[in-house]
Amino acid sequence: MRVSVVGAGLGGLALAQGLRGTGVEAEVFERDPGIAARFQGYRLVLDPVGFQAVRDCLPTHWHPLLDEIVMPASAEQLVLDPRLNEIGRLGAGRTGIVVDRQVLRHLLLTGLTVHTDAALTGYQLSADGTVRARFARRDPAAADLYADADLLVGADGVGSAVRGVLSPRTTPTDTGVRFVIGRTPLTDEFAGLAKAYGSKITDGGVSLLLGAMRFRTPPRLAAERLAPEVTLPDLGDYVRWAMILPPDAPSGTSPDEASGDLSAPEAVLSRMDGWHPELRALIEQADPDNSTLLSIRVVRPGERWAPGPVTLLGDAIHATSPTGGNGANTALRDADLLRRRLIEVADGRRDQRDAVEDYERRMFAYGAEAVRSSLERLPAFAPGAKPA
Known part of the structure; x- marks a missing residue:
């Protein structure tokens, strides 16, 4: 059995890694020119289901390594003002496992056949x-690449x-x-920020998450x-820090708009006048080459x-x-x-058609719930945000 996986993110790699040695041949096709060609994100918190999913996709002899590169998630999830005074609580702290996305991605890449510079x-x-x-390849002199498979996974x-062909009416919002x-x-200089890790720092407009x-x-x-x-x-x-900007943020905060000569850290600092000096120092010492401005878009599973x-x-999806x-x-659960x-x-x-249909039926149900619950939490971090 042959499977072609389009996309070398965590979900696609976990699927391909989990199929190694099972009698299923899996190849991964990635449109980026290289595995580390662009920003991929940082720290993740995996819930028990997500962590068990990735664990089950890895060879058992790598489990000790996986356990060594993760840490328990522990945070009070406070709400703090810009001077780090407690003004509320977000609720019970999240439980789970913290892992670095890049580290996990490189672990999942090990031993896989991955074709980069391959845009579907x-x-x-x-028949x-x-x-x-x-x-297609970026090099105009390079011939297109073709892959035959029993299953194509977008x-x-x-x-x-892949979704654009398979389900063109399912579009991002x-x-x-x-x-x-x-x-x-993370240096000794930021020891005083310990209570801010996992909490929301807000001035009523923007929110900073550490x-x-x-x-x-x-x-x-x-x-x-x-x-x-x-x-x-x-x-x-x-x-890892992230500043969430409300929908009515001034011009120049959209990824599709010019932001002058401001780097991503400078754009954050421009909204932190009067904030605690340790918070400002944290952003000032950020790596500008690995900081970026992103939009929050969602995709809801629609018609089958x-x-x-x-x-x-x-x-x-x-x-x-x-x-x-x-x-x-949710992506790791899918995988x-x-x-x-x-x-x-x-x-x-099992018959392949029946197996894939069963996967899709279950995935549509919990995937739709994941999108719904994520949007339900959005207004707490971005005042003025409305359900997409």
Whole structure:
């Protein structure tokens, strides 16, 4: 059995990794020119379902390494004013596991066949029930790449090219909310910000969210000791920060608009007049090359498409608002569920069409709920935001 996965994000890689050694041949096709070609995000909190899903997609002999590069999530989820005074509570603190997205992505990449610089331009269904996908290359002299498979999986994000063919009426909705995200090394200078990690800092207009990423062992060293065949990024502890901007934010805060000569950290600092000096120092010391301004768009699972050898996974079919904290968790849940169904097909215990339909039925239900719950939390972080 052959599976072509479009998109080298966490969900697509987890699926491909989970199929290794099962009798299912999986290849990944990524439109970016390289694996590290663009910003991919930082610290994630995986809930018990998401963490178990990624664990089940990995070989068991990598589990000690996985355990070494994560940390428990612990936060009071306070609401603080810009001078770090407590003014409220968000509710019970989240439980789960904190992991760095880049580190996890490199672990999931290990041993996979990944074709970069491969942008899907379309696919054709064959009479024998298989599918042929076509990928364009950036180099005009390079020939298109073709891939034949029993199943094509679109794990290619909010702007999914696979979804554009399979379910063209399922389109992203822009919430109007923007956020700037970045990373700052975690040094002793920021010890006084401990209570702000996991909390919301707000002046009533914009919200700043901080999250600490502390490694038990630096990822590269952990891999060298526990799984030498794995190469992980050489990262140290850091603070992930994100400023969420309301829908009525001034011109120049949209990713599609020019913001003059301001870098992402400078755009945040311009909204922090009078804020606590440690908060300002945190943004001032950020890495400008790994900070960016993003829009919050969602994708709701809509009408089901005709059953066949093409399906969707992750943000391609149920993109959530980051305020829900459930996007990566839901994508990893998809990967594990689809992995299990395809192994049943490879073992002769299930028909492929039935297996994929079962996956889609379950995924549509919990995916729609993930989008709904993420949007329900959005106004608490972006005053004036309305359900998309």
